[in-house]
Amino acid sequence: MPHIAPNELLPIGELARRAGVSVPTVRYYEERGLIRSERTPGNKRLFPRHTLRRLAVVAAGQRVGLTLQEIMAALADMPADRAPTQREWTRMGTRWAQTVAQRIRQLEILQTSLDGCIGCGCLSLGKCVLFNPGDEAATEGPGSRWLRNAEAATGSQG
Amino acid sequence: MPHIAPNELLPIGELARRAGVSVPTVRYYEERGLIRSERTPGNKRLFPRHTLRRLAVVAAGQRVGLTLQEIMAALADMPADRAPTQREWTRMGTRWAQTVAQRIRQLEILQTSLDGCIGCGCLSLGKCVLFNPGDEAATEGPGSRWLRNAEAATGSQG
């Protein structure tokens, strides 16, 4: 197991292995602007060690249910070249916690509708909240990504 | 607004308008097996009126966060040719409520992790549940360790 000094530059394979993602994924993230690399004279990528932290933030953000876009925005507020301060980290974490809290609220409203529907036997489709949506709990876009993310991240055994 | 008799057959445009989806979407749903149609001698689709209910269930299921696959499974338990009984509807609604409840639980656990992280200032990335990638992953074969941790942390059962 190689020792990695604080300022060491990591080749892509090492980075990917340590971050728990695939090599193409690392390249994809770089292409999307989430991380950056230098190159060797032989054109190989070298990543500063703190890229590990950024990749950890990406993984955490995905678990929260954020898109890469949103994660990128969060990363933009974080220092690229040093560890974040307690204050910086708290700020990001707090925002993410709010996001999660909001999603929980939406689901709770949905759950209430559902319970109401079950109780009231609203088979007419006429006045059921669930069947006649306002936008309280509307899931965003096709496939409701964040729900599916939550599922994947928590391991749905089925 | 045309009067629709109980057993009337609806052309696709009418159905789509009433269900609040696009015509191609209706065709797509039929292709996926969520609904069925007859054809006129001129090869045009005609949908039985109860298809409206099925489409309403599809929309509701999407709001719950289900995939079309999962919705199809739910529809399989519902009568294709008549209104569901109170009992049938209750059964489906109860299952969906359980799904929503489980997702809420998952998110609540995630929220707890997040709050914990914010509070503990775990900037080392060393022992945070949410945030546990990095060097430890390197010591364990391939495959993302934090994902497995997440799984364990959120619990596979309710």
Next chain:
DNA sequence: CAACTAGCTCAAGTTAGCTTGAGGTCAAGC
């Protein structure tokens, strides 16, 4: 010097849930 491993680029494929477009048909109205 050949083999091997790690890396490179560019392009295409994957899944979900649709949308968009091209080109053709059918029935009604003027």
Next chain:
DNA sequence: GCTTGACCTCAAGCTAACTTGAGCTAGTTG
């Protein structure tokens, strides 16, 4: 009998977040 509108099929495109594959290079080892 020609236009209009609703409908048809089939194929391709879209977004997100990747994966997979083809074909090439770079550096190390025997």
